[in-house]
Amino acid sequence: MRSLGRRDDTAQELMDSPDCDPAMLERTYEQFGRVNAVVSNGRAVYRRWIRPRLSATExxxxxDVGTGGADVPLALLRWARADGLRLEVTAIDPDPRSYEFASRRPPQPGLVLRRASSAELADAGERFAVVMSNHVLHHLDGRQLGGLLADSERLAAGGGIAVHGDIERSRWGYAGFALGTLPFTGNLLAGSYIRADGLTSIRRSHTAAELAASLPPGWRVRRGIPSRLEAVWGPDTRGPDA
Incomplete structure (x- = not known):
């Protein structure tokens, strides 16, 4: 717990290893939807940043950068359909393992899966109303973070916004995740990397002050619940109330 006073950017998540167990990795991807529903507050992201920019006619x-198993895009599409709004989510990830997993899901209207990086899309001149990621920032070193933010500005140019959500490192957050996942280690989370990598993710994540110090001009940090940080860029970065 004392180590949480400083970001541990040397800690490595097990699922990031090219030699990790394929069955455990598959199980981890399968569990992302349940876990993100609890810890990522995706519905608040949708209400605050995405829904106000959608249309019923266009x-x-x-x-979605670093989409993993594509559970976040699927949730966004489901909420947009329920609101009668038209949405297309391009979900990208350069990792062939996550792309393969996501590609095996049943086809969903509005979901475009691509094995690509943000730089590739930006270089191709792609544009989006919202550029987002979930639990990606803590994986990146300083150079990679700068690259993602620069790519995001290009991809959202012309009136779009960028919102990159991640964990806020804290002792309370670490303890809460450790205790909250403990009862499920022998059942729902068994055979996955969710608990071990989740705790490592918290150790690798930023505090609000650390993240703010890493951001270039034009970006700001916004706190969310539970133990969430958002790096935000673009016009009207306050967003409508959630």
């Missing part, structure tokens, strides 16, 4: 594009 399809708007959202980019």
């Amino acid at each position: 399809t708007r594009r959202v980019l």
Whole structure:
């Protein structure tokens, strides 16, 4: 717990290893939807940043960077359909393992899966109403973070916004995740990397002050619940109330 006073950017998540167990990795991807529903507060992200930029008559594009198993895009599409709004989500990830997993899901209207990086899309001149990611920032070193933010500005140019959500490192957050997942280690989370990598993720994540110090001009940090940080860029970065 004392180590949480400083970001541990040397800690490595097990699922990031190219030699990790394929069955455990598959199980981890399968569990992301349940876990993110609890810890990522995706519905608040949708209400605050995405829904106000959607239309009932014109399809708007959202980019999800580092999509993993694509559970976040699927949730966004489900909420947009329920609201009668037109949405297309391009979900990208350069990791062939996550792309393969996501590609095996049943086809969903509005979901575009691509094995690509944000730089590739930005270089191709792609544009999106919202550029977002979930639990990606803590994986990145300083150079990679700068690259993602620069790519996001290009991808959202012309009136779009970028919102990158991540964990806020804290002792309370670490203890809460450790205790909250403990009862499920032998059942729901068994055979996955969710608990071990979740705790490592918290150790690798930023505090609000650390993240703010890492951001270039034009970006700001917004706190969310539970133990969430958002790095935000673009016009009207306050967003409507959630």
